[in-house]
Amino acid sequence: MKQVKTALFDFDGVLVDTEPIYDVFWNAAGIRYQSGIPDFTAVIKGTILPDILKKYFSDRPREEVEQLRSEAIAYEQTMPLPALPGSLEFLSLLKAHGVRMGLVTSSDSAKVERAIVLYQLEGMFDTMVTADRITKGKPAPMCYLLAASDLEVSPQDCLVFEDSFNGIKAGTSAGMRVIGLSTTNPPETLEDKVYRVIPDFRGITFDDYLEWSK
Numbered sequence: 001m002k003q004v005k006t007a008l009f010d011f012d013g014v015l016v017d018t019e020p021i022y023d024v025f026w027n028a029a030g031i032r033y034q035s036g037i038p039d040f041t042a043v044i045k046g047t048i049l050p051d052i053l054k055k056y057f058s059d060r061p062r063e064e065v066e067q068l069r070s071e072a073i074a075y076e077q078t079m080p081l082p083a084l085p086g087s088l089e090f091l092s093l094l095k096a097h098g099v100r101m102g103l104v105t106s107s108d109s110a111k112v113e114r115a116i117v118l119y120q121l122e123g124m125f126d127t128m129v130t131a132d133r134i135t136k137g138k139p140a141p142m143c144y145l146l147a148a149s150d151l152e153v154s155p156q157d158c159l160v161f162e163d164s165f166n167g168i169k170a171g172t173s174a175g176m177r178v179i180g181l182s183t184t185n186p187p188e189t190l191e192d193k194v195y196r197v198i199p200d201f202r203g204i205t206f207d208d209y210l211e212w213s214k
Contacts, residue, residue, distance in 0.1 A: 005159040005177070005213040007094055008147050010046070011105035013163035013184045015087045016115060018079065019045070025075045033057065033068055045184060046164035048106040048137035049073075076111045081118060084183060086201030091124055097206050102127040102147040104160075106137055106167075127151055138166040141174035148174070159212055168193050179212060 013019040023041045030040030035056055037043055044052050049072055057065050094101060102125055105112060109130040116122060127150035129143050136142040148155050160171035163184040171178040172193070180187075180194035187197045196212060198204065 003157075004097075004099055004210060005157050006100045006102065006148075006151055006153050007209075008102045008104050008144060008158050008160045008171070008176070009091075010160075010162045010164070010167050011103060011107050011112060011115070013045075013084075014161050014181055015084060015091070015103075017082045017084045017183065019163070019184045021079050025072070025079075029068060029071065033060070033064070046106055046138045046162075046166035046170070048131040048134055049108075050131075051137045073108075076108065077114075079111075081111075081115045083119060084181075084200050086204065088119055088121075090201035090204055091121070093206055094209065095124060097209075099209070100126045100151055100153075102129065102151060104129045104143045104147050106131050106134075106143075108132055138164070139169035139173065141170050144171050144174035144176055148176075159209075162194075165193070177212070 009015055012022065026041045026044065030037065037056070044056070049069065053065055053069060057068060091101065103112065107130060109128070109132045112128060112130050127147055129147045129150070131137070133146065134143050144158070144160060145155065148158055155175035158176040160176045160178045161181060162168045162171055162178055163181040165185065168178050168180060168190070178194045180190035180197045182190060182197055182199050187199070190197045
């Protein structure tokens, strides 16, 4: 079989349907902490927590910033992690065909490990890049380049699955082909930024993956 691209998956909005759940917290936090930014959740999609605090709340007293950090971490520890339709089946399909896979996310490792146990995904991913390993978060390409380095593959040989504008920019800036999921943003807003747009993984076949890998 022809060598296919390595699959790199974002987590929130790609494998789990958590973006609406995040919206509940960050919409309230944006108002409570007076961010002053309309549709605050849309602006920060795909961004790691340290970057959110640094970029939007660095002018606040340290105690206030630490309070927001604690609230965000506590929310992540208990928030539901519903799988997106077809996502777990698609992971198993690629695994069965010997495709190497990485998880690349702005979420912290504790939340990811909770999902790994919940959905019995131990051994599914050949590498995991979480917020704990990133010093420059999305839209910077660091996270995706780190995953490629872990797996000793070139960025051109990686296929990224992303939903947020920041994540899409990170994958593209890394020199990778990006498949956009319209789970967070309307498909028409993604079409000029990605290789293909899909609503979710339902009905996606291995032939589709091979086509995207050409």
